[in-house]
Amino acid sequence: MDRSPRPIIIDTDPGQDDAVALILALASPDELDVLGITTVAGNVPLPLTTRNALAIVELCQRSDVGVFAGCDRPMERPLVTAEHVHGPTGLDGSGLGHPTLEPSKTHAVDFIIAKIQEASPARPVTLCALGPLTNVATALQTAPDIAERIDEIVMMGGGFFEGGNITPAAEFNMYVDPQAAAVVFGSGVPLVLMPLDVTHQALTSPTRIKVFRDLQTQAGMSVAGMLNFSERFDINKYGGIGAPLHDPTVLAYLLDPQLFGGKTCNVEIETSSELTMGMTVVDWWKVTERPENCLVMNTIDDGGFFDLLIKGIGRIG
Numbered sequence: 001m002d003r004s005p006r007p008i009i010i011d012t013d014p015g016q017d018d019a020v021a022l023i024l025a026l027a028s029p030d031e032l033d034v035l036g037i038t039t040v041a042g043n044v045p046l047p048l049t050t051r052n053a054l055a056i057v058e059l060c061q062r063s064d065v066g067v068f069a070g071c072d073r074p075m076e077r078p079l080v081t082a083e084h085v086h087g088p089t090g091l092d093g094s095g096l097g098h099p100t101l102e103p104s105k106t107h108a109v110d111f112i113i114a115k116i117q118e119a120s121p122a123r124p125v126t127l128c129a130l131g132p133l134t135n136v137a138t139a140l141q142t143a144p145d146i147a148e149r150i151d152e153i154v155m156m157g158g159g160f161f162e163g164g165n166i167t168p169a170a171e172f173n174m175y176v177d178p179q180a181a182a183v184v185f186g187s188g189v190p191l192v193l194m195p196l197d198v199t200h201q202a203l204t205s206p207t208r209i210k211v212f213r214d215l216q217t218q219a220g221m222s223v224a225g226m227l228n229f230s231e232r233f234d235i236n237k238y239g240g241i242g243a244p245l246h247d248p249t250v251l252a253y254l255l256d257p258q259l260f261g262g263k264t265c266n267v268e269i270e271t272s273s274e275l276t277m278g279m280t281v282v283d284w285w286k287v288t289e290r291p292e293n294c295l296v297m298n299t300i301d302d303g304g305f306f307d308l309l310i311k312g313i314g315r316i317g
């Protein structure tokens with residue numbers, strides 16, 4: 001068995017929870033070979049998601065990992081952003097300044113296509129999608145041959161029993177670019193989905209945030225600051241003790257899949273009705289004959305998940 005680090009590309013729209021996911025990935029070089037970070041418009045516009053990704057790469061002292069700016073708007077619909085959740089910069093609470101690193105001149109979509117095409121068939125690339133799926137879908141449409149070369153796409157998005165978080169029916173990443181999501185779910189690539197049904201079980205708490213702060217490193221303090229910021233909005237919204245930590249579940253799955261449980265089913269994306277636009281229609285009970293196209297998770301060992309995060313973030317100075 002090949003024990004070399006798994007080659008991954010992280011497509012992201014940081015966002016505090018994206019930032020924590022990036023730190024976890026960059027802190028795990030023995031397990032994950034981050035070929036590059038591609039940015040997309042989502043939580044905040046593209047110039048900010050790109051700047052934020054660079055700030056995290058700099059925080060982790062991983063200037064060997066390139067950042068590639070991608071699509072600045074969804075495939076068909078106007079961009080919807082989430083400053084009301086993440087603050088005007090997208091990384092409010094992090095305490096990070098403007099990065100000195102610059103993004104690559106290569107477009108994210110070209111980078112994704114090239115890396116997938118040049119990978120050895122014995123070690124195919126895994127895509128980690130933490131934001132709207134615009135870059136990933138555009139790559140699949142531009143170079144359809146890459147579909148059969150991708151190891152899998154592991155993504156955060158959607159919700160089924162848990163409903164939506166930006167509309168009653170839709171989760172933010174799927175809602176922002178439902179046409180892109182439909183391309184990805186119809187692509188035939190092996191898919192793993194971390195929906196709200198999982199992430200709403202992965203809640204921060206004052207005790208958990210304190211553990212990050214107590215690391216007394218810049219990364220630990222930044223993570224604590226970002227989680228503290230997210231909590232303000234989410235506690236108000238959900239009425240619980242903490243905020244869901246969405247995107248790091250994708251990286252945690254790659255590092256320790258045993259933390260999660262779920263089943264393979266059919267998932268289709270609503271692209272017609274404005275009322276339910278971007279809804280992930282998950283055939284959990286197999287009431288249709290539609291083909292199974294996605295491993296959908298619905299459980300998480302949240303204690304194990306936070307332990308993994310602390311261990312990872314503790315490795316960054």
Ligand code: BDR
Binds near residue numbers: 015018082131
């Ligand atoms: C998703 O939307 C964004 O706000 C988060 O970064 C996460 O990817 C949660 O719905």
Ligand code: CA
Binds near residue numbers: 012014015017018131
């Ligand atoms: Ca995100």
